Amino acid sequence: MAPVRNGRVLFNELPSGIPQPGKATVYDGSQTIDPDTVPLNGSFLVKTLVLSIDPFMVGKMRPKIPGVALPTYTIGEPVEDYGVGVVLRSENPAFKPGDHVYGEHAGTYPFAEYVIVRDPAQYKVLENKENLPWSAYVGTLGMPGQTAYYGWKEHSRAKKGDVVFVSGGSGPVGSLVIQLAKMDGCKVIASAGSDEKVAFIKRIGADVAFNYKTANTVDVLKKEGGIDIYWDNIGGATLEAALDGAKFGATFIECGMISNFTNPQQGAIKNLFTMIPKQISMHGFVIGFLAAKYEEEFYRVMPELVASGKIQYAEEVTHGLEPVGEALLAVLTGANKAKVVIEVAKE
Amino acid sequence: MAPVRNGRVLFNELPSGIPQPGKATVYDGSQTIDPDTVPLNGSFLVKTLVLSIDPFMVGKMRPKIPGVALPTYTIGEPVEDYGVGVVLRSENPAFKPGDHVYGEHAGTYPFAEYVIVRDPAQYKVLENKENLPWSAYVGTLGMPGQTAYYGWKEHSRAKKGDVVFVSGGSGPVGSLVIQLAKMDGCKVIASAGSDEKVAFIKRIGADVAFNYKTANTVDVLKKEGGIDIYWDNIGGATLEAALDGAKFGATFIECGMISNFTNPQQGAIKNLFTMIPKQISMHGFVIGFLAAKYEEEFYRVMPELVASGKIQYAEEVTHGLEPVGEALLAVLTGANKAKVVIEVAKE
Numbered sequence: 187m188a189p190v191r192n193g194r195v196l197f198n199e200l201p202s203g204i205p206q207p208g209k210a211t212v213y214d215g216s217q218t219i220d221p222d223t224v225p226l227n228g229s230f231l232v233k234t235l236v237l238s239i240d241p242f243m244v245g246k247m248r249p250k251i252p253g254v255a256l257p258t259y260t261i262g263e264p265v266e267d268y269g270v271g272v273v274l275r276s277e278n279p280a281f282k283p284g285d286h287v288y289g290e291h292a293g294t295y296p297f298a299e300y301v302i303v304r305d306p307a308q309y310k311v312l313e314n315k316e317n318l319p320w321s322a323y324v325g326t327l328g329m330p331g332q333t334a335y336y337g338w339k340e341h342s343r344a345k346k347g348d349v350v351f352v353s354g355g356s357g358p359v360g361s362l363v364i365q366l367a368k369m370d371g372c373k374v375i376a377s378a379g380s381d382e383k384v385a386f387i388k389r390i391g392a393d394v395a396f397n398y399k400t401a402n403t404v405d406v407l408k409k410e411g412g413i414d415i416y417w418d419n420i421g422g423a424t425l426e427a428a429l430d431g432a433k434f435g436a437t438f439i440e441c442g443m444i445s446n447f448t449n450p451q452q453g454a455i456k457n458l459f460t461m462i463p464k465q466i467s468m469h470g471f472v473i474g475f476l477a478a479k480y481e482e483e484f485y486r487v488m489p490e491l492v493a494s495g496k497i498q499y500a501e502e503v504t505h506g507l508e509p510v511g512e513a514l515l516a517v518l519t520g521a522n523k524a525k526v527v528i529e530v531a532k533e
Numbered sequence: 534m535a536p537v538r539n540g541r542v543l544f545n546e547l548p549s550g551i552p553q554p555g556k557a558t559v560y561d562g563s564q565t566i567d568p569d570t571v572p573l574n575g576s577f578l579v580k581t582l583v584l585s586i587d588p589f590m591v592g593k594m595r596p597k598i599p600g601v602a603l604p605t606y607t608i609g610e611p612v613e614d615y616g617v618g619v620v621l622r623s624e625n626p627a628f629k630p631g632d633h634v635y636g637e638h639a640g641t642y643p644f645a646e647y648v649i650v651r652d653p654a655q656y657k658v659l660e661n662k663e664n665l666p667w668s669a670y671v672g673t674l675g676m677p678g679q680t681a682y683y684g685w686k687e688h689s690r691a692k693k694g695d696v697v698f699v700s701g702g703s704g705p706v707g708s709l710v711i712q713l714a715k716m717d718g719c720k721v722i723a724s725a726g727s728d729e730k731v732a733f734i735k736r737i738g739a740d741v742a743f744n745y746k747t748a749n750t751v752d753v754l755k756k757e758g759g760i761d762i763y764w765d766n767i768g769g770a771t772l773e774a775a776l777d778g779a780k781f782g783a784t785f786i787e788c789g790m791i792s793n794f795t796n797p798q799q800g801a802i803k804n805l806f807t808m809i810p811k812q813i814s815m816h817g818f819v820i821g822f823l824a825a826k827y828e829e830e831f832y833r834v835m836p837e838l839v840a841s842g843k844i845q846y847a848e849e850v851t852h853g854l855e856p857v858g859e860a861l862l863a864v865l866t867g868a869n870k871a872k873v874v875i876e877v878a879k880e
Contacts, residue, residue, distance in 0.1 A: 245810075440808055446806050456800065459790045461817030470807075470809040472809065
């Protein structure tokens, strides 16, 4: 096989504010690779099939924060997130040609058509005996799904009848939280930023779904009588509304504060004091450190639930690496319609 | 016995900002009472000995917040907090003349020389077999001590060697937290607002004590290598510093945010997002709802620890009800030297 293009999406410059396509990230089609002869040095070569676009990618586009475990991107190198690829050649006995692998821990799958894996410990062979689309394995069966599953199991202490509020309810994390909460017998209130997303939220079982751009979150929570559990994907004014609308003894699961990325000046929380008289517990979490406890259960339980239709998901597929910058922008501004997946290649 | 004066401290008007003596509260010496003949209607009459001054009294000087359990004061009626008195007459068999009683739940002991108790369920007979000063029972053996004890036992999950940061470390809550943390084998960093208070904090065992007005909290926490547990009495910029200085997986016990009372515009927390990548859990709490779990243990364990000198405390005694407004102002601005107690009468 002659050398082929190895298209990549490179981190180009530190963004100020929302990362813009062509500035924070650029597509580079200049590199070539010969899959048959490229030296593997004991590792394995993967052809990328699907990549995930996740809001927290922007969190890696900044100087390292001391004491914070999140890695950062290197300028001139490919951006990274979660992805699935197929092994073409291997010098590592744990990964065989034809295996489908998920680049999982800390989201270090490089945005490139071909990847010689640097650290096999970051990769997992996917069994997929249900024969689900590989894209599911970067969404409801990948990091976003694990985020929802691990966070909910670890922190919600949900009881039947609890009232749960999920912000960002149409995303891959929020939509699974809604369905897990319904399975636990909770009443679910969920918000999203468009009527189309609200319709999806209703379809997957939310009892109350609203468009936060046209309805007032505080009023909705008040009308529903307050919340026992808040799953926060948004932060900012939505978190303030949840503090106002929380019942005594409420649990807050702090999964993301995406509004901080797009409106940093709005990120300050003015009514945090409320957590004292209301005796609220808030739990920040990242999945990496919960994986040891829940990963085996997740891959045992979830694919079957998806295959049987008991857990539903939605995705918006974009083709090729060129539009990655635009896809990230859409996810950060909420212009996407569902979980954004990049299809880089079919098998 | 002829009628005697029943001096009282009345709530006079809603304060804007820090409540000022003579405005938010006024002393009223016009009421009289005849202890021998005043009708008890099945209740009991108490002569007040000591009253506590606590920062959160200001929290009751505002319109009721929907959904929040804290009571509010009524204009023209006595302010309330915690107090100890001696029963003079009783028509309630559970309270006998000569009994010393502690007005405990939710701090509803009225600031008056004589009190006909409205709700006996809010009062507890104190045994005091160690013959400790009654003032201790509104401090380290009263609500502040219970706050420290219950909050620490419920939420700290302290392990030997954990690094604990206590803000407001010289107060009746903070100083007991420091000593409980030391008993659990922790390293304790504590802050206060004067060199005299810092000296007290060192005396009771803090490993690192600093004056937050002359040392930078972020720098101190960085120098000590980060914190595992933060006991927050202050909120605002101190909470932000603790978020910056927290280790991965830290626990924050949110006991008070006194800076919100005095500088509401500084109360917004700008770096709360940090709790997600650092996987921080934050627990707001009020003691009322933990009493059922810990009160028996508290009164069994603590008086002995105080009597033996294993737990130390400091207090600043003010005499009579007239200076109550000034005493509250001192507590809110940090001008006090130690836990402020009002001695209303000796036996």
